[in-house]
Amino acid sequence: MAKLTIDGIEVEVPNGSTVIQACEAAGIEIPRFCYHERLSIAGNCRMCLVEIEKMPPKPVASCGQPVADGMVVHTDSEMVRKGRRGVMEFLLINHPLDCPICDQGGECDLQDEAVAYGRDTSRYEDDKRSVAQPDWGPLVRTTMTRCIHCTRCVRFTTEVAGTAEIGGTFRGESTKISTYVEKALTSELSGNIIDLCPVGALTSKPYAFTARPWELRKTDSIDVLDAVGSNIRIDARGAEVLRILPRINDEVNEEWLGDKSRFSVDGLKRRRLDRPWIRENGKLRPASWEEAFAAIANKAKATAPAKMGALAGDLVDVESMLALKEFFAAMGSKNIDCRINGAAFDASKRAFYLFNTTIAGIEEADALLIIGSNPRHEAPVLNARIRKRWLAGGFKAGVIGQPVDLTYKYDHVGEGADALQAILDGTHPFAEVLKSAQKPMLILGAGALERPDGAAIHTAAWKLATQFNMLTPEWHGFNVLHHAAARVGGLDLGFLPGEGSMDAKAMLSGGADLLWLLGVDDAAVRNIPAQTFVVYQGHHGDAGAARADIILPGAAYTEKDGLYVNTEGRVQQAYIAVKPPGDAREDWRILRAISAYIGHALPYDTLEQLRAHLKAAYPVFAEEFHRFAGNDQAGPATAGPLSSDAFAPLLPNYYQTDVISRSSPTMAACVAAHNPALAEAAE
Incomplete structure (x- = not known):
């Protein structure tokens, strides 16, 4: 650690820090334009000038100057102020007088610094x-x-x-x-x-x-x-x-x-559902809430509980899934599922379906194997964290799946699950990379679990984690990368079919006479048989609404308070920014109202009561976030052989993956700019 004095304040910082970092540690703000704490040092703008005693008598750029023990720094001397005013004058020589029409106005660093260091006239x-x-x-x-x-x-x-x-x-x-x-x-x-x-x-x-x-x-x-x-x-x-x-x-x-x-x-303001709709004679017509509830109640009373089903989509908040689960339980049905595409998640242990290393923990790993996932499309921010670790050095990555540009170098291990088996057998060279690593990790794509051999892949991935020292009391290297914001919350709630009940595939293929779609807009809903009575509850007129017999308008994530659980199991809260349009309401309120109408009223009237009930029934939503230890090595049960089929990309089109982005003209323009073939196919 180096001790230095800045404007009379003694501060201690790690060796190798720069003077601007030391100033921040002392609570002194230094103006800057080119310096950014998450980027390399460029030293271009020279706005961060300071004066350092016992150095040549000239201002020094603090962003590029390392600290030294005993250094004395002045950040507001006459030399510093004069130097910064000179830099500001040079910066403004060619800068246009666009402030009245510039979108950066009011949030512009140049404006802010010009107030302190700019001249009132130009020379x-x-x-x-x-x-x-x-x-x-x-x-x-x-x-x-x-x-x-x-x-x-x-x-x-x-x-x-x-x-x-x-x-x-x-x-x-x-x-x-x-x-x-x-x-x-x-x-x-x-x-x-x-x-x-x-x-x-x-x-x-x-x-x-x-x-x-x-x-x-x-x-x-x-x-x-x-x-x-x-x-x-x-x-x-x-x-x-x-x-x-x-x-x-x-x-x-x-x-x-x-x-x-x-x-x-x-996309939040286009193709919105703002009133209930009822399908009559093959056509949808606007309706009142009373009419929609009456139609649902009549169908529910005429349907056996074993023939009712409910599915939860990708953007649904935890409170709404809990309300839907308990509503159907009150009606006697256990036909519920949040795995629309049939992914073989084993929900018996939370560690089986979480990103256990945590996102920040990626920076501790020294080897990575990606199985059936393209994190650049499925989670670009997380992929940037992997690249950050790769840039630091001492990190090797391997990919099982189609070769793609992930923005960092990796070994292409293979395209199918046979490559996974080869690593388990020790016959592939990448097995040596994992064996020699101190903190290896793997990322299993959620899309890989949607294959017919998804359960076997899940079991093999856990076995690999056990075999290559990824599960220790100090380190958990097994990770599932989800692509849907609602998936972990649904698995935490147990929004899964009970024993002997129908799963999503069975319900979508005609097993349910009454099917409730909560924000479900996957392509599979287009093939629901005509005899199935479909209630769609959501906020956009997409695939689910097109197939529905009853439409109940819900609220988008910007229009409600709701809990979401991210891929690493972190419970976070979204807050309402605007009210839902028209007659649309929060999803849990709609479910509370229809449950009372049918005669199975849910035991909460306010969001506070619902959350108290949620935390009492599912303590995971009341706990502080923490990383799991990997000392429990008992894995999922073995489920059949692995297929040699190549892993297919889960999201071939990054820009349009949900009802909001599919409704966005800006995202459509991105598809047209980057992948014209996809844009033409959509037309």
């Missing part, structure tokens, strides 16, 4: 530099005349996103930040360069000229468009959500957010 009389505006695709709007060449965007795409698509070209006053060949950015994390840009050079194209930050009502919440559970902030004006931004949570998403989660916000 520069020549023409300002003009730069062409390149087209980087449908998400990022460029106004490169404003660029101050901090290179944050360059370093992010190269280091964090792993795509290296942006760089500096030409020299001197002709320097430009651009893609080397003009094209749309291909990274699933490209929107983060908008947050990183300290000026208005990079802004959100879908959000352009929409609102000012002081007009927006800000609500902290949780993203549900994948299973990572990224912490987000929802910005709304009136009844409309206008944008979604990431919040800092070092344990989950650091400060990054996937493009689908950020930009599909416009």
Whole structure:
């Protein structure tokens, strides 16, 4: 540790820290444009100047200056103030006077620092530099005349996103930040360069000229468009959500957010269900809640409990799944399932279906085997964490599945489960990598469990974890990567068929006479037999609503308070940002109302009562989050042979995976820009 004095404050920091980090530890804010704590040091902007005693008599860039024991630093001397004012004057020489129309206005670092260090007049009389505006695709709007060449965007795409698509070209006053060949950015994390840009050079194209930050009502919440559970902030004006931004949570998403989660916000106001509907003579007509409840009650009374079924979709909150489960239990039915595609999750132990290493724990691993998963599409923020560990060195990765660009180097072990068996037998070279690792881990894709041999793959993966020292009291290396925000919560609730009851496949193929779809919009619902009476409860007019006989309008995740459990088992709460449109209501309230109408009233009237009941019945929702130890090596029961079939990609189209993103014009534009063949097929 190094001890130094900053503005009379003595502070102790680890050796190798920089002066700007020491200043932050002392609670002193240093202005900066190019420096970012999650990116490499560039030293471009020179705004972070400080004065250090016993060094040459000139200001020093604190972002690139290592600390030394006994160092004395001044951050507000006359030399420092004069140096920062000079830097600010140079930065503003070519910067256009766009503040009144710039989308960065009110959130601009350059504006904030210009208040403290800018001049009231300019001494520069020549023409300002003009730069062409390149087209980087449908998400990022460029106004490169404003660029101050901090290179944050360059370093992010190269280091964090792993795509290296942006760089500096030409020299001197002709320097430009651009893609080397003009094209749309291909990274699933490209929107983060908008947050990183300290000026208005990079802004959100879908959000352009929409609102000012002081007009927006800000609500902290949780993203549900994948299973990572990224912490987000929802910005709304009136009844409309206008944008979604990431919040800092070092344990989950650091400060990054996937493009689908950020930009599909416009899908929240399109194709919405805002009133009940009833199908009569093959056509849907608007109805009242009373009419819809009466039709459901009549059908329920005429249907045997053994012929009723309920399915929960990918975006459903825990409270609504609990209400649906207890509603059907009150009617005498155990035909419930949250595994729409039939994934062979063994829910007898929580460790069997969680990301047990934890997302932050990836940084401790020294070897990784990915089985039947593409984390770049299924969880881009988690994939960035894997890349971060790979960049640190001493880390080897292997993939069983189709070869894809994961943004880091890996050994392609094979395409099918026979490669998994080869590692178990010790005949594949990657077995030596796992054997020599101190903290190896594996990631089993949820899509791999949807195959006919899914249970056998699950068992083999656990056996591999046991065989290669992934399960110890200090380390748990077995991980399942989910893609649906509701899946872990459903498994924690036991939203699964009881003994002798129908699973999702049986219900969807006609086994149920009355089938309740809670936010289920998978393609499989299109093939439900005509004789099945379908109640769809959800918020978008997608596949489920198209097949339904009764539609009950629910609330999207931005329109309700709800609990979600992410892939690592972390219970997090989403908060209401806007009210549901029209007659739409929160899902648990609809279920509480229909249960009372039918005569099986659920035992709670408020959300507080429901959550108290939830925590009493399922203590996991009342516990603090913790990492499991891997000392329990008893695995799932063996279930048949492994198939040699290659693992198929779970999400061939990253941008449209749920009802919200499928309703988003921005996501449709991304598909058209990156995969025209998919866009043509959708048309």
